[in-house]
Amino acid sequence: xxDVTQTPRNRITKTGKRIMxxxxxxxxxxxxxxxxxxxGLGLRLIYYSFDVKDxxxxxxxxxxxxxxxAQAKFSLSLESAIPNQTALYFCATRENTNYGYTFGSGxxxxxx
Amino acid sequence: RKEVEQDPGPFNVPEGATVAFNxxxxxxxxxxxxxxxxxxxxxxxxxxxxxSSGNEDGRxxxxxxxxxxxxxxxxxxxxxxxxxxxxxxxxxxxSSYKLIFGSGxxxxxxx
Numbered sequence: 001x002x003d004v005t006q007t008p009r010n011r012i013t014k015t016g017k018r019i020m021x022x023x024x025x026x027x028x029x030x031x032x033x034x035x036x037x038x039x040g041l042g043l044r045l046i047y048y049s050f051d052v053k054d055x056x057x058x059x060x061x062x063x064x065x066x067x068x069x070a071q072a073k074f075s076l077s078l079e080s081a082i083p084n085q086t087a088l089y090f091c092a093t094r095e096n097t098n099y100g101y102t103f104g105s106g107x108x109x110x111x112x
Numbered sequence: 113r114k115e116v117e118q119d120p121g122p123f124n125v126p127e128g129a130t131v132a133f134n135x136x137x138x139x140x141x142x143x144x145x146x147x148x149x150x151x152x153x154x155x156x157x158x159x160x161x162x163x164s165s166g167n168e169d170g171r172x173x174x175x176x177x178x179x180x181x182x183x184x185x186x187x188x189x190x191x192x193x194x195x196x197x198x199x200x201x202x203x204x205x206x207s208s209y210k211l212i213f214g215s216g217x218x219x220x221x222x223x
Contacts, residue, residue: 035213040215042116042215042216043156043199090155090156100161101156101158101211103157104155105155106154106155
């Protein structure tokens with residue numbers, strides 16, 4: 001099993017729908033992150049969490065919300081999806097003292 | 113100005129060639145730097161950290177120039193399997209440990 005698992009892998013949804021992207025990890029890391037990737041723009045941070053109940057906004061948090069219900073789980077929600085939220089979404093984790101991120105395989109979201 | 117800037121490429125080189133990528137960063141206080149590799153539609157994976165004195169890992173050499181605020185990645189004896197996008201990454205200058213990603217440089221190695 002992968003260290004960081006994202007579900008679903010692909011999703012097509014309609015404008016205005018609520019959608020949740022799930023992330024779970026088996027590495028026991030405290031820090032978890034949600035990024036989105038768009039062509040030519042690189043990865044941009046949406047939200048991050050250092051521990052259960054700890055939530056911090058990233059550079060592009062508008063239109064998104066997150067929940068850290070347990071150390072191993074960090075979910076990202078789009079309350080009312082819009083087409084410009086079409087992107088590749090990555091969840092990542094890292095240890096407190098280790099600078100490297102471990103990424104999930106990504107969720108490709110299309111909003112039509 | 114972007115915090116981390118890279119030439120998007122693509123760099124198209126023959127097998128066996130040596131190729132170098134540069135990346136510039138805007139915050140002179142930045143302390144930690146990395147190169148990540150990303151294959152098409154896959155997740156980024158850490159290739160190597162970049163140390164002040166420069167460091168080497170097999171065919172890959174990373175260097176840091178603090179005065180000019182740029183990082184470089186040199187790949188020697190390119191393999192077909194090196195074809196990927198290379199992301200320059202800088203750690204945020206605070207306690208958040210957030211990483212700031214460049215938009216990547218695409219490398220194509222041809223037979």
